[in-house]
Amino acid sequence: MSRTNLLDFDLPGLAAWFAQHGHKPFRAKQVMRWLHQAGEADFARMSDLSKDLRAWLGEHATVVEPGVMRDSTASDGTRKWLFDVGIGNGIETVFIPEPSRGTLCVSSQVGCALECAFCSTGRQGFNRNLSAGEVLAQLWWADRVLPRDPVTRRGAVTNVVMMGMGEPLANFDAVVTAMRVMLDDHGYGLSRRRVTLSTSGMVPWIDRLRETLPVALAVSLHAPNDALRDVLVPINRKWPIAQLLAACRRYVDGVPVDARDTDPDDAPPPPTTRWQRQAAPRDFVTFEYVMLRDVNDTLAHARELIDVVGDLPCKFNLIPFNPFPNSGFERSHADTVAAFQATLIDAGFVTTVRRTRGQDIDGACGQLAGQVRDRTQRAARRADGAVAA
Ligand code: SAH
Ligand code: SF4
16 A cells, blocks of 8 residues: 655645544644654654554655755855656755845746746756645755754745746646645744745736735746747747736735635634735735846836836846856846846836856756756766765
8 A cells, every 4th residue: 555645735634634544633733843843754753643643654654755866065055956756857956045044946847838938947848747745845855954053943944936947836736735834833834925936927826826825926027028028938928918917916916814824723714705905925026037138138128117017016036047058048248137127226116136046056047957858968977976875
């Protein structure tokens, strides 16, 4: 009989699973804390569970640890893992340490079907969705192996961004389940502002996210008009900019009160679907804008961008293009990026430029290629001993 991977469950799911097998649902909280706060994978060591329950879990449950194919650290401290997700396929997870926070960039799919022109993941095509357990295992692993603060014992990961390989909204259920554990007090206890989902613009699922688990939202805009965005982000042909911006406005405008996650032991949420405006993270959207030389980076583009977003509450994050072989694009000059940024700032938009991290290990945005197709390269790496056991 196959054992159930407990990393696949959020708290309500785990409680239901216990109940279904005749155990007390409140055990779920204890087990969640062992799994995600203590990083414990061995049921025998979960000392506040009865001996019988520990034995039963040993028979019926498991914790599927990710297989590490490679583990590399860049000169700037950025660390990248390549995790094995089955026959020749790998996904990448990147940890970016900064003085005031540690951000984990998590993958949601093996490859990506959306084929954005400038994205290395998109170039490889789509292989499959990750399970909730495979999404969560990336955080579970990083939290376990990264050194904790020696004084506070806090873990190194303070923020999670769903900006690795894949389109997270195209794998909605698994991603939402995993993010629930990230937010859960019995899981990682991250606030909604510290979990960011980045999407290329899958409009109906932006609405579903708003209704289900409104975390911080980043939208890959990359172009100020449909003609250009159709080419750079092909999903735009299905959901053009006007529809995308309307969904962003709905996202920042409000969520139903009873959409918020509640503790299963608490009183049920009110039976109304009252809509109310709530504080951050839903009071603005972050627009990501990759800076491609002579493609989307002129001041005319910046002015068009200002017009098109209008009074939508938003911030901009300019991402200097990260090159990869045969991409066909070049990174904008630093002066061009600065002028573009100044134009947006002058118009009143908070605008940051993303610092490129981990370049010497191909750990930067859009460079995550995993090993979806490239089995020869993997074989070569194995041969030269670069694969960590
Ligand atoms: N699929 C989601 C999330 C993953 S990509 C999305 O597209 O939003 C995270 C960000 O990196 C996106 O904004 C994406 O457009 C950007 N990106 C992709 N390739 C890039 C590259 N080569 N250089 C810089 N940014 C890139
Ligand atoms: Fe997929 Fe995002 Fe890459 Fe586009 S940018 S191909 S949506 S991972």
